[in-house]
Amino acid sequence: MSNVPKSVVIHEEGPREGFQIAAKPIATKLKVELIEALAETGIKQIDSVALVDPKRVPGWADADDVARLIRKHPGVRYTGLWLNLRGLERAAALPLDIVGVIRLTASETFCLRNTNRTLAQTVDEQRKWLRFYRERNIPLEWGYIMTAFGCNYEGDIAPAKVRAMVAEILSLADEFGYSIDGVVLADTVGMGTPLKVERIIGMIRDEWPELRLGTHLHDTRGTGLANAWAALSLGVQQFDTTVAGLGGCPFASSKGAPGNICTEDFVYMCEEMGISTGIDLARLIECARLAESIVGHPLPGKVMKAGVRPQSLVA
């Protein structure tokens, strides 16, 4: 209990994650509207667009337009996702906040399917990004390890693979004269459990006790907030989340509910436990309702339906 942090930092990934898999085209102005509303809640970083191949991800064909149209809120960082140098170059040419990251994937099979690169090719690709950061004095912040808790192609991921990824990230940073802020462990396909979170974090802490850790937890099988609590109770302070649980249509098909843990449910849980998030929950719930109206189908978030406190306490 004593390791529970006093505060957490939340990176909102709802726009980028939610609109990249939307079943129907979403108007550019609605994407911008959600991002602008999120910026009013106290959230300090919003992953706003995906700078990826529009043929593979048609939902983000308008990423450049969205990035240009957002009216920026002071103190909020607007980031984008890229998976290759071309995406990074595209991001850097837009009015976005370029945050230097390294992205590795613990499962080589997933890596091949997602980016068409082997692990070795991915490491080389990271060198191109790092060179780009160096040349432009872009600070390197976090390393991301995708499929750290399991893979839909390989199944369970050996903790030793995650350990190797952490070592690779630190080595890559060092190679370019960077120190890194920390490492984000991503449960990309929602196969994490609290015990896996405890084991993997414990393993990393044993070897790199000073390394900051964050999580990116998909709530595919309902264990998302349980995994987040496992991370919180080990002192983790940075969490990627998506408003309303954006990131998938859980009721459209048997493909499942791949959304991230829901921002407002996580904020509710934290604030109720005295863990400060800096986020205005009432405003955030309005954003969740806006997200539902934009995608046009129910989203998984629960606090937006139940209210922060039962109705009769509010009345």
Added chain:
Amino acid sequence: MSNVPKSVVIHEEGPREGFQIAAKPIATKLKVELIEALAETGIKQIDSVALVDPKRVPGWADADDVARLIRKHPGVRYTGLWLNLRGLERAAALPLDIVGVIRLTASETFCLRNTNRTLAQTVDEQRKWLRFYRERNIPLEWGYIMTAFGCNYEGDIAPAKVRAMVAEILSLADEFGYSIDGVVLADTVGMGTPLKVERIIGMIRDEWPELRLGTHLHDTRGTGLANAWAALSLGVQQFDTTVAGLGGCPFASSKGAPGNICTEDFVYMCEEMGISTGIDLARLIECARLAESIVGHPLPGKVMKAGVRPQSLVA
């Protein structure tokens, strides 16, 4: 980590909880069909009907018929809920397994609204039940404390109130010459957080280290499995759950998603962590789909949508 149990006992409450608040009338034979399917999964106790006033709970006007129609599976207990002596007498006249329980509510306001009785009157009512159990040699098993983690009328519940309820339950049992198996802490309105679970369980353990504990956790605000993990990590071994997260229609209104933690999501989480449930998850998922088809709207369970393992691993 060392306190995580090797196995858990799951009490399925889906039929009783789900059909008591159903928005539309559900045919008696469909209720029976779900109960019979659940009995094939390895679940050992199914709370099957609510023996309450049909004017207040029209969804269970056919409780007697359901109880009579179920084809019983050997080794499965079919229980019912009662809130007064009349309900208990009704239950005892039906082919149900009568499990002696004591039911108290930490919030007196909730108690008044739910049962029209003060706490003192509730204690007197329990004496009537206990007399009934004694006269018929019905074993007393568990004491239930409703609203142990918060109340929609009173807000936060002081841990001292929960402590007083535990003491009252033990005293009542003793008064009738019973020892009690344990106490179930119920988050009736879904206001629990993992820290509250840790604090209240810690408090009870300090005073009654040998007392077995169970939980009945509503997932109203998305914290259900996180709370369950907090309980598991403290060694709790008994959990009330509802298949598919039955217990409310989360998308019908702003009244929220009052369903219990979802049986199959909880079973998935436990089994993935090596905690044995004795339940056939594939069969249970079929039951969750059946429950959705019976109520006619999406239910909150996630594993039934995502699959136990990603599709490509199964194929």
